Amino acid sequence: MHESGEIDYSVRQLTRVEGEGRLTIQLRDGAVAEAHLEIFEAPRYFERLVVGRTGDEVVDIVARICGICPVAYQMSAVHAFERLFAVALDPEVRRLRRLFYCGEWIESHALHIYLLHAPDFLGYPSAVEMAADHPGLVERGLRIKRLGNRIVALIGGRAIHPVSVRVGGFSRAPRRAELDALREELATALEDALETVRWAASLPPPDYTREPRLVALRHPTEYPMNDGRIVSTDGLDLDPADWPDAFAEEQVSWSNALQARARDGVPYLLGPTSRVVLAGDTLHPTARAALEATGLGDELRTSVFRSIVARSVELVHALAEAADQVEAYREPDLPLAPWTPRAGIAAWATEAPRGLLYHRYQVGDDGTVEHAQIVPPTSQNQAAIEHDLTAFAPRVIDLPHDAATRQLEQLIRSYDPCISCATHFLDVRVEGR
């Protein structure tokens, strides 16, 4: 406690998030004054590493930013270069890329729902203790995740940091028979995912609601992954390359990650909730029916703790779409389209499991990168997380430290933050009372 009457409340090490961070809450005269997510994981300088590299090299390098969502980094980068170089993709390559992205959503969402977030709702410190009492639940999550990894490996050459993506397509397209082998597992996993939605919808959320600004891609005919325009709940409608027109990154003193905000300074929320709200009409019919059966459509928008339901609905979507894409696939005539580099700005945004991921590369005459900007979803969600923490903390700050920490961490985990991506996070501290 400071002489000024300020008290610091701290969660010194956030658990069950990807990466390392800390939460500090400052209390002034008993009221919550500020909440800071302190991302102290070291900066990783990927934006510098890609300078002087060609598009194909960039696609390989950015895959290594994250072991959970490498496909997202590859997709934002490759689409950016392909747009600048005016590459005409074989339609089956486009199909494969959606299937590739489905694989990543499946493995990432299953990991977060069952192994990182579920223990919060069931009262366990971690999935280890939960596995002792609910082995079937954990096994279901692992089973779904494994299939997602298998899809990524089949298309990308390996499950972690895939290697087959190239500007113009893939270095190798899978054979029809290889995808056929996924059918039975996809059907089983879809049933698991439908059960996941019913189970997630039955989990009681803490009492806290708000009306956030939601931002996501939206495409007229398909659920947003690789393609679409940036839209928001307050009427934004932008080409994905024009992200800087509406948003900007800024350095804050307490974090090694840049924070992104809308140009008007208002925080915004990315991820499954935003996508389901803004593009729910393009969900696969099976996923849309599963969402409608929960009766939680409106509550998803206002309760951050219901993100586990949105994520589960997207799990159904990804599995159902993956099954459709496998069914329709034929081996591409041109797995790798020819292209010629040109100077200019290569920019694009795709939907990582955690939300919109924006890449912008300034490309020189020789086709190599002169300057890069990579804006991951966690750095965009960080301001919204702090805004929610400031509003939610007064409800729990008088609880014993462990109980308060659990609920604050549950809120943070609702965003599925990836700190390693954003440094390019939790330890909780309360300061002043």
Added chain:
Amino acid sequence: MTAVRKVELLVCGDLLRGDDGVGAAVVRGIAPDVAEMASVRAVGQLMPDDLLSQAGPVIVVDAVHGPPPGELVDVDLAEVQHVADSIVPSSCHALPLPMVIGIARHLAPGPLEGRFIGVAGREWEIGSDLSPETAAGVGAAAVLVETWIRQFAAGSVVA
């Protein structure tokens, strides 16, 4: 009669990230006659199901942060959670190693038998080779893994 049990060797790490690829270097250093007693699998991110896919003993080889570069870590899988604060696997795992092993222990039909062998690293940059210090530990690590493979392989007596 004495049966030779098949040992599963799970290799973590990324060959393109400097010392992160030390696990693969360790496996290459194992004598062929000993390597025959084990099935080797590159797992990328270690997940609980990787530890449940066979009934026999498992040896996990990974690079670690914490000790001086090149130093070896040899821990019973059941004890990993007790050393987790001082030794952190460097590989890009979706879940912390103690959590992976803890979940696997609850889901396994019987006791989880195996070792975690770590080699401390120094350089993790993309495209760099093994650091001299870490490379210097590879030979001793291979001998250690050989010792455990032999011990696990001979550890079962079938009537």
